[in-house]
Amino acid sequence: MLLALTSIILLTLDLQGSSATSNVRSVFGTVFSPIEDVVRVVTRPVSNAWYGITHYDDIKSENRLLREKIAQQEGAAVAAAASVRLSQELLALNGLPTLAGINSVTAQVIGESPSNFSTTVEINRGSESGIRVGMPVLNAAGLVGRITQVFTDRALVMLISDPEYALSIKVVNPPETTTATTVPGEDIGTKVTVAPTTTTTTTTPVVVSTIPGFTPGSTTIPSSPSGVTSLTVPVSGILAVRETGILEGQGPQYLPTVRFISTDPRFGAIQIGASIVSAGGSTSLAPPDIVVGTVSRVVPRLGTAGPILEIELVTDLTNLSFLRVLLYQPITERGTP
């Protein structure tokens, strides 16, 4: 009974946010870290042998697939880089925040959660690198999770799939048109297609502007080293429509879901494959426009509750190695200097 009470007192202290338990964890982490390193080194041959036995065929087929994918992606990456650069220039011109303007720290994953009931990974950077609780964590593909515990030289990242994870997001229905950036000096055959190619191209409506010198449907940006000087911007009628909701993890076995999507007639039916990006905002822990995933299933609900969306994440959470922690804190979380 006494032992049970001790545990309950510890639980209560931790749930009340007492610093005593986090201090105990921090001290224990310092003591335990060298032991863990030694055990890791000693047991590495065993774990390598295990992987060799159980994953050999998978790795071979995955390797073949990846080679094919790399070949496909190389061309697309060049085009994407140009588009990203143009987007950042436009955002900067208009004084809008971009991810490129946020400092970040690159960290390596050094361990997974040693439990069947928690989805966290441990990274080898901590508070000495400027990392704080709540900061968003990304990899090359998109959002991975957020920092949930920070120690001096390590931190724990709660993955998006964790049932405790929640984030304000935007659903971006793809516009039903095809827009293109034109690079001077290049022939038509090298035009870069930005929007989905599966949708049918519609005729752009004729819009007359009264602003002198402004032509709807195109804009000019300052010259850049890539030589791109003009960008076709769709008129408002064919811009992607956005709607906000809350993304919630459902555990590692299930896809994350999005709730609280309002049924706005202007937004229309949510399309399978619609992009999910972070919404940002003064209270959100993540800045806007971090790629999260795509809609894989829409579950309609009666009444005003709005549909539930199942999200296919762009990141492979089972295979994380290097992560980027954005040193971003919302305005409401920033301490006064």
Add this chain to the structure above:
Amino acid sequence: MNRLLVVFSSRWTRLVLVALVLLGLQTTLFNQLRPFGVMVPLMLLFSVSAGTVYGSEVGAITGLVVGAMYDCVLATPFGLASLVFGMVGYIAGFLPLFVREPTWWSRALIIAAVSAVGEILFPVALKIVGIDGWLDLHALWIAAVVALLTGALAPLFIPLSRWTLHEAVRT
């Protein structure tokens, strides 16, 4: 000096040292080897083994100590693992009530069953403290696999817990 030696040679000092090594194995090797996608809960297994070998009281104390160490590396609320491990260590100590002269295999069966109960109790405890989403059919699958794995490893852990927690005979 003698007092210091007594402290160092006590069963509880040995428990902490052995638990540190087990925790190291849990967070490295056994965190990666996941048969059927399920991690073998070494810390839980050790607590249950201690209960079956030395009875409820020692099982509960072992569970509390081992669970508290495990809590230090988990992201779940502090005290949750120590509460669950303490409970299963205590439950495992009731073995003599059911089996008069336990053999290694009857202990292994009890360890497998109690470990499965412990693995189910963990998401139950999470739900009680307000962390939802883990108590579902998949938790039953995890408990079943844990029973299988801990039953297989029990013959190793019974002598380990016996050696760790044996009381030195004072002359």
